[in-house]
Each structure stands twice: as structure tokens, then as C-alpha cells.
Amino acid sequence: MKKLMVVILGLSILAGAFATATVEEESTYPDRNVRIIIPWSVGGMTDVLTRPIAKWLEDYFGVPFVVENKPGGGGVVGSLEIENSNNDGYIIGTTSMSTVSAQYIAPVAPDIDNTELIAQVISIPATITVRTDSPFMTLDDLIAYAKANPGELTISNSGNGASAHIHALTFEARAGVQLNHIPYLAYAEAVTALLAGNVDFTNIPLPDVAPYVDSGEFRMLALASAERHPSYPDVPTMREQGVDAVMGNYSGFLAPKGTPQEYLDILEDAIGKAIADPEIQDFLIGAGFQPVFAGQDEFAKIVDDAKAQLDYLVNELGLEFVDD
Amino acid sequence: MELSFDLYLEGLRFFANPLMFAYSLFGVFVGIVFGALPGLTATMTIAVFIPFTFGVPAVQSFAFLLGLYSGAVYGGSVSAILINIPGTPSAIATGFDGYPMCQQGRAGEAIGISTIASGLGGLFSVIVLAFAAPFIASIALKFSAEEYVGITFIGLSIIAIISPGSTVKGLMAGTLGLIIGIAGLDPIGSYPRMVFNTPELYDGVSTIPVMIGMYGLSEMLIQISDEKHIVVVSQKLKNVLPSLKKVIGLVPTILRSSVIGVIIGAVPAAGGSIASLVAYGQEKRFSKKKKLLGTGIAEGVAAPEAANNASTGGALIPMMTLGIPGDPMTAVLMGGLIIQGLRPGPMLFREQMPFVSSIFISLLISVIFMTILGLVGARWFSRLISTPKRFLIPAILLFCLIGSYAISNSMFDIGVLIVAGIVGFALRKAGFPVAPVILGLILGPMFESNMRRSLMLSQGDWSTFFTRPISLAFLLIALFVLVGPPLFGLFRRGERRD
Numbered sequence: 001m002k003k004l005m006v007v008i009l010g011l012s013i014l015a016g017a018f019a020t021a022t023v024e025e026e027s028t029y030p031d032r033n034v035r036i037i038i039p040w041s042v043g044g045m046t047d048v049l050t051r052p053i054a055k056w057l058e059d060y061f062g063v064p065f066v067v068e069n070k071p072g073g074g075g076v077v078g079s080l081e082i083e084n085s086n087n088d089g090y091i092i093g094t095t096s097m098s099t100v101s102a103q104y105i106a107p108v109a110p111d112i113d114n115t116e117l118i119a120q121v122i123s124i125p126a127t128i129t130v131r132t133d134s135p136f137m138t139l140d141d142l143i144a145y146a147k148a149n150p151g152e153l154t155i156s157n158s159g160n161g162a163s164a165h166i167h168a169l170t171f172e173a174r175a176g177v178q179l180n181h182i183p184y185l186a187y188a189e190a191v192t193a194l195l196a197g198n199v200d201f202t203n204i205p206l207p208d209v210a211p212y213v214d215s216g217e218f219r220m221l222a223l224a225s226a227e228r229h230p231s232y233p234d235v236p237t238m239r240e241q242g243v244d245a246v247m248g249n250y251s252g253f254l255a256p257k258g259t260p261q262e263y264l265d266i267l268e269d270a271i272g273k274a275i276a277d278p279e280i281q282d283f284l285i286g287a288g289f290q291p292v293f294a295g296q297d298e299f300a301k302i303v304d305d306a307k308a309q310l311d312y313l314v315n316e317l318g319l320e321f322v323d324d
Numbered sequence: 325m326e327l328s329f330d331l332y333l334e335g336l337r338f339f340a341n342p343l344m345f346a347y348s349l350f351g352v353f354v355g356i357v358f359g360a361l362p363g364l365t366a367t368m369t370i371a372v373f374i375p376f377t378f379g380v381p382a383v384q385s386f387a388f389l390l391g392l393y394s395g396a397v398y399g400g401s402v403s404a405i406l407i408n409i410p411g412t413p414s415a416i417a418t419g420f421d422g423y424p425m426c427q428q429g430r431a432g433e434a435i436g437i438s439t440i441a442s443g444l445g446g447l448f449s450v451i452v453l454a455f456a457a458p459f460i461a462s463i464a465l466k467f468s469a470e471e472y473v474g475i476t477f478i479g480l481s482i483i484a485i486i487s488p489g490s491t492v493k494g495l496m497a498g499t500l501g502l503i504i505g506i507a508g509l510d511p512i513g514s515y516p517r518m519v520f521n522t523p524e525l526y527d528g529v530s531t532i533p534v535m536i537g538m539y540g541l542s543e544m545l546i547q548i549s550d551e552k553h554i555v556v557v558s559q560k561l562k563n564v565l566p567s568l569k570k571v572i573g574l575v576p577t578i579l580r581s582s583v584i585g586v587i588i589g590a591v592p593a594a595g596g597s598i599a600s601l602v603a604y605g606q607e608k609r610f611s612k613k614k615k616l617l618g619t620g621i622a623e624g625v626a627a628p629e630a631a632n633n634a635s636t637g638g639a640l641i642p643m644m645t646l647g648i649p650g651d652p653m654t655a656v657l658m659g660g661l662i663i664q665g666l667r668p669g670p671m672l673f674r675e676q677m678p679f680v681s682s683i684f685i686s687l688l689i690s691v692i693f694m695t696i697l698g699l700v701g702a703r704w705f706s707r708l709i710s711t712p713k714r715f716l717i718p719a720i721l722l723f724c725l726i727g728s729y730a731i732s733n734s735m736f737d738i739g740v741l742i743v744a745g746i747v748g749f750a751l752r753k754a755g756f757p758v759a760p761v762i763l764g765l766i767l768g769p770m771f772e773s774n775m776r777r778s779l780m781l782s783q784g785d786w787s788t789f790f791t792r793p794i795s796l797a798f799l800l801i802a803l804f805v806l807v808g809p810p811l812f813g814l815f816r817r818g819e820r821r822d
Binding site for chain 2: 041068069070071072073074076077080105106107108151154159160161180181182183184185188192193195196198199211
């Protein structure tokens with residue numbers, strides 16, 4: 001009896017080994033855990049939107065997509081880790097505008113050219129938002145006042161050199177005004193500052209100001225998107241009001257440089273299906289994001305635009321984020 | 325802002341789920357065990373367990389974490405009484421009378437009194453939190469950068485005045501904390517300071533590994549180097565439940581200490597260890613039995629224990645309403661909130677009122693569980709303390725490593741932990757308290773960024789700190805904290821001469 005057991009056990013182990021071997025031969029990507037490195041902390045914007053997509057991919061591919069947060073240095077730590085990871089397709093990561101802007105702030109910064117972009121999943125337009133009791137009823141009012149009183153109007157942003165600061169500087173340049181930029185820790189603190197009336201206005205993107213616009217505490221004077229937002233049809237775009245600026249933050253997936261093109265295509269296709277899923281759509285819209293799917297080439301253009309915007313600020317306007 | 329009673333009651337609906345009670349009970353249990361283990365501070369206990377709450381809904385995770393909080397603050401007293409090694413820094417003063425009681429064979433009585441005093445102190449703080457926090461929250465929204473400057477300044481000045489032991493050494497330790505806090509990209513201009521081209525340092529030195537290193541790791545190193553602590557004491561525990569008469573006799577002490585605990589707990593940067601020392605100090609000044617203090621009397625156990633548990637609710641007030649941690653423990657708790665996507669501060673009260681009231685109710689339930697478990701489990705807990713050190717110390721070291729790594733999945737933080745542990749060991753061997761280092765590290769960056777933000781808002785006008793009434797009041801309180809005690813000293817000496 002014992003011998004029989006040993007034989008059966010041995011056979012089953014052999015069979016198992018063969019089974020694995022055959023699977024490996026015919027393996028399709030991905031056939032094991034895929035790690036998604038998020039360079040920002042748990043509960044942050046990128047984390048919130050990446051987790052449901054990761055869950056969707058997990059169900060779709062039937063392998064775990066393990067989300068790993070590597071926060072630090074405004075995304076520098078995690079972004080560098082993505083760059084330096086194995087390019088076998090089993091480590092991917094997320095990116096936002098901060099990955100590009102970090103080079104102007106941090107002594108050691110990631111380089112987006114060391115990665116392969118996969119797909120953009122959301123965009124969030126910058127806004128011009130004031131308190132409901134503000135005297136400014138339109139963007140023109142605000143610009144007229146700012147022109148008459150240079151450097152007087154205070155605007156809260158999410159940190160020196162962060163995307164909101166960059167957008168504010170772009171707005172300053174395009175509208176021909178001078179503002180007093182007050183940096184806060186993150187989007188939430190910058191919005192709280194406006195709510196408390198500590199600053200005159202903010203340009204924090206739509207998802208974070210939307211709840212207060214809905215509750216009647218904030219008034220949105222302009223959206224920096226190309227077209228009006230379906231939920232806020234009465235809010236004009238900046239372009240409509242004569243300020244030529246389309247700007248906002250974005251988030252998407254990328255992989256280390258040299259990840260096989262075949263794998264990038266598989267992931268791009270799957271992420272596209274995920275974004276098209278009504279459940280994911282509902283979630284993202286509910287969280288205030290604008291779901292946007294842009295594949296590898298299109299996403300590259302968006303990142304290039306962001307780079308161009310920064311180059312313009314730094315090289316044309318001679319702007320320095322670090323004043324030493 | 326509308327804060328109606330209905331919104332308060334809405335928090336109750338979470339408690340229809342029995343899991344809430346289970347999490348709370350489990351938290352209190354784990355908290356007491358960890359708190360009672362020498363070297364495992366309440367702060368560390370919470371820091372270690374926060375990563376395990378990632379996947380749990382926020383209300384339940386907080387029922388658990390607040391249970392840990394109450395349990396650990398109480399649990400520290402058990403080892404302080406039984407072996408004169410405070411399980412947590414907030415139990416240091418408990419050992420002053422608790423251990424003599426134990427030596428007189430009254431360990432059971434001491435644990436009983438400590439449990440009752442902790443329970444009543446905790447209850448007092450929940451009441452204050454529930455009734456005063458919404459009020460404070462409603463004025464908190466009026467706080468701008470200037471007011472934060474004032475309130476962090478009070479915190480920093482308290483370090484100077486009531487750090488245990490030598491004031492000069494406390495100040496030096498606090499300065500060390502401030503210096504460490506400078507590292508990173510500066511909070512306003514992003515200028516790199518002491519980052520040594522290390523991206524891990526861009527956000528500054530991570531506070532939690534420093535905290536775990538300074539408290540936990542250094543304590544283990546001290547116990548390893550200090551071999552006389554190897555002695556294990558076993559005690560018979562009897563009369564755990566004190567008589568009603570005895571409890572009534574302690575009411576003035578408990579009430580006095582609870583008030584002290586809530587107030588000091590609510591002041592940013594103070595917290596349970598300072599609250600319990602001050603309460604013991606007050607007892608020494610006002611109690612009828614002041615001359616007997618230190619010989620093993622009930623008042624000497626009740627005062628610090630009521631105060632340190634009262635400080636739990638107190639410390640939650642600035643955390644929940646202003647987003648400022650009242651002590652290192654709430655600093656870690658705050659991390660737990662942020663992980664859940666909830667930002668502590670005025671917005672929490674506006675947007676998450678049912679969640680906020682669930683926190684109050686969770687704290688109340690944890691106080692009740694703490695009292696019950698304390699009285700029932702006292703005998704069993706004492707056995708844990710008798711675990712041989714050769715098992716205990718490696719186990720605690722392992723927890724330190726896991727806790728530090730888990731905060732941001734970073735090996736770099738393990739390095740921070742080890743360096744902080746060695747520095748903390750050296751500091752403590754040289755007689756420096758480590759608490760001011762942590763508080764300096766936490767408060768320094770808050771003070772700096774808010775001061776610079778204030779000056780940007782006022783376009784460089786320093787008078788902004790004096791023309792805003794709340795800011796002015798805070799600065800006056802800070803002045804009083806710094807100048808008050810020496811003035812009182814002069815006054816009292818004058819009295820004696822008459």
C-alpha cells in the first residue's frame with residue numbers, strides 16, 4: 001500500500017512537472033505575477049485610480065497584478081525604481097506629469113526616455129476656481145484685477161514645481177498677469193486654503209474642487225480643457241475666454257525601457273478594454289476623473305506636450321523652480 | 325458649518341456590524357499585550373499594525389487602531405508595576421508607586437487601581453472629545469498658516485519646559501530633532517537640503533522609522549547591554565478589583581489627573597508620557613498624602629494612569645480637527661487615516677461626520693473593553709512579562725524591522741531605523757531623553773513651512789503673527805509656557821520669605 005502511494009505520488013509529481021513544462025513552452029504573456037509600481041502613496045490620486053484597473057487586469061489575464069506603492073520625493077523614488085527594473089514585462093508602473101517635472105526640482109530625477117509608455121488612462125483639467133463670495137464673477141474680472149494689481153492676488157498650488165504650480169505659471173504667462181503663488185503640501189491642502197479664505201483663488205484640477213463647486217462653496221470661472229466638461233456645461237474653457245491654455249494632469253502606465261513590444265501591445269490592448277468597461281468608467285467618473293484612453297503613440301504626444309510646456313517655462317521665460 | 329446631533333448619531337449605524345466590536349476587542353487585547361511588553365511602545369504597536377489595516381474599511385480599521393491605542397497606553401502600566409520596566413514611556417510615572425506596592429505583595433491591588441483609573445481617565449477624555457472636538461473643528465477652519473505657526477510654537481516650547489529629566493538635555497535633544505527635520509527638499513522652494521543625492525531623502529527623513537528606532541530598537545540595545553534586567557520576577561496577584569470605597573477616595577486624584585491629561589494630550593507634541601509625569605507632579609503638590617508618594621500608595625498609581633489614558637482622547641482633538649498630531653502616537657494614527665484616503669483636519673468634519681462620530685464611539689468602546697480585559701486578564705498578562713528576554717528581545721527586534729519596512733516598502737527605511745536605534749541608544753546612555761528628538765522632527769518642518777507660507781501670504785510682513793487674534797493668543801500662551809514657571813518660582817520663593 002505504501003509503495004503504491006509512493007509510486008502514485010512520484011507519477012503525479014512527474015505529471016505536474018510535464019504539465020508545467022508544456023505550459024511554459026506555449027506560454028502567453030503574462031503567465032505569472034505582474035508588479036505595478038506606483039511612485040505615490042496609498043490613497044493618493046494615482047493609487048486610487050490604478051487599483052481598480054489592476055483588479056480588472058487581474059481578472060482579465062487570470063494572473064495577479066500586484067500593486068506596490070513606493071512613495072518618496074514626490075514620485076522620484078518609485079519612478080527611478082521603475083526605470084531600473086527588469087524589462088521582462090513583469091514590472092510596470094504608473095506616471096503623471098510630476099515624473100516629467102521632477103528634473104527641474106530634484107538633483108536626481110527620473111527620465112521619461114528611460115521608459116516605454118503604454119497607455120494614458122485619465123486626464124484632469126486645471127481650473128480657475130474662487131470662493132462663492134469672491135468679487136470675481138468671470139475670468140475677465142479676475143484677469144483685469146490682476147493686471148491692475150500685479151503680485152497681489154494669491155493662488156494656492158500643490159507645491160513648488162508641482163503640476164498645479166506649472167499650470168499657474170503657464171496661466172500667468174498666457175494671461176499676462178503676475179500672481180503670488182502659495183505652495184501647499186498637496187491638492188487637498190491647497191483646496192482647504194481656498195475654502196478657509198486664506199487665498200484668493202486656486203487652479204487645482206477639477207476632481208478636487210468639484211465637491212465644493214457642487215456644494216455651492218466654490219465658483220469655477222474656467223476650465224483649462226479643450227472642450228467644456230459634460231458635468232459643468234456652464235463653465236467656459238480658458239480658450240473661449242481668450243487665454244490660450246489647455247492644461248491638466250494625466251496618469252497612465254509605463255514599463256522599463258526595452259520591455260518587448262509584443263508585451264506592451266498586449267498591455268495596451270487590455271488597459272484599453274479596462275477603460276472601456278462601464279464599471280471602471282463609472283468608478284473613475286465618480287471619483288472625479290475624466291477617463292481617457294490614449295495608446296502608446298498618443299500618450300507619447302501628451303507627455304511630449306507636457307515636456308514642451310515645461311521647456312517653454314524654463315527656457316523661454318527663464319523660470320527657476322529652485323531659487324538658490 | 326452645520327454639525328447636527330443627527331450626523332453624530334449616523335456614526336452609530338456602523339456599530340450594527342458586530343465586526344466593529346470584534347475589531348475593537350481584538351485591538352484592545354493586542355494593545356494591552358504589546359503595551360505590557362517592555363520596549364514595545366504604544367506608538368510602535370500602532371505603527372506595526374497599520375499596514376495590516378490596508379484592506380479593511382476605514383471605520384473598522386479605526387475601531388481596531390483605537391483599541392490598540394487605548395490598550396497599549398494602559399498595558400504599559402502592568403510591566404511598570406510588576407517589574408519596574410515601563411512597557412511604554414507614558415507608564416514611567418506609574419512605576420514610582422506601583423513597583424513599591426508590588427514589592428509589598430500588593431501587585432494585584434496596584435493593577436486593579438491602575439485599570440480603574442485608566443478606564444475613568446479614558447472615559448473623561450472621550451466625553452471631552454465628543455463635545456469639544458466639533459466646536460474646536462468649527463473654529464479650526466479659521467486657522468491659516470499663521471495660527472499653525474503659533475500652535476506648533478507652543479508645542480516646541482513645551483519640549484523645553486517639561487521634558488523629563490534635565491531641561492538642557494531635553495533642549496539639546498529637541499534641537500537634534502529639528503536638525504534632522506531640515507533634511508529633504510525644502511517645503512516651499514524645493515531647495516535640496518542634506519539630501520546627499522539620495523531620492524529617498526527628498527521628502528525628509530521618514531519619521532516612523534526614526535521613532536521606532538529611537539524608542540524600540542534603542543530600548544532593546546539598552547536591555548541587552550544592561551544585564552541586570554535579565555532577572556525575572558514572578559508575583560502573586562490577588563484583590564485585583566479595588567473596593568468601591570477605595571475608588572471613591574481616589575476620585576479627586578483621578579479627576580484632577582484626567583483634566584491634566586486631556587489638556588496636555590491636546591497640546592500638539594506633548595502626549596501621554598508628559599501628561600502622566602505632570603499629573604504625578606501635581607499629586608505631589610496637592611494630594612493630602614503627598615508625603616507618602618513614592619512609598620507605594622494608590623494615589624501614585626491612579627494619577628499617572630488616569631492622565632495617560634485621558635491624553636488619548638485629548639491627543640485626538642488636534643489630530644482630527646487640525647490635522648496636527650498631539651503626540652507621536654497620533655502622528656502614526658494620522659498615517660493610518662491618510663492611508664485610507666481620509667485627510668485629518670477640518671475637512672474631515674465637513675465631509676466625513678459619520679466616520680468622525682464612529683471614531684468617538686470606537687474610542688468609548690475601547691475604553692470599556694480595556695477596563696474589562698484589564699481586570700479579567702491581569703493575572704495572565706503578568707505571565708507574558710516573565711517571557712525570557714532571549715525570546716522577547718529578538719521578537720521585538722523583528723517587529724521593529726517589519727514595522728519600518730512596511731511604511732513605504734523601503735529598505736532605506738530599515739537603514740534609518742538602525743541608525744536611529746544606535747543614536748537613540750547613545751543618547752539614552754548619555755542621559756538624553758529621546759522624546760524631544762521625535763517631537764522636534766515632527767514639529768520643525770510644520771513650523772517652518774507654515775511660517776514661510778504666512779510670510780508669503782503677508783508679502784513679507786512679520787506683523788501678521790500679531791495682528792491675527794488667534795495667532796496672537798497662541799504666541800502669548802507660548803510665552804507664558806516659557807516664562808511662566810521661572811516667574812512662579814520667583815513668586816513662591818518670595819512667599820516663603822514672608
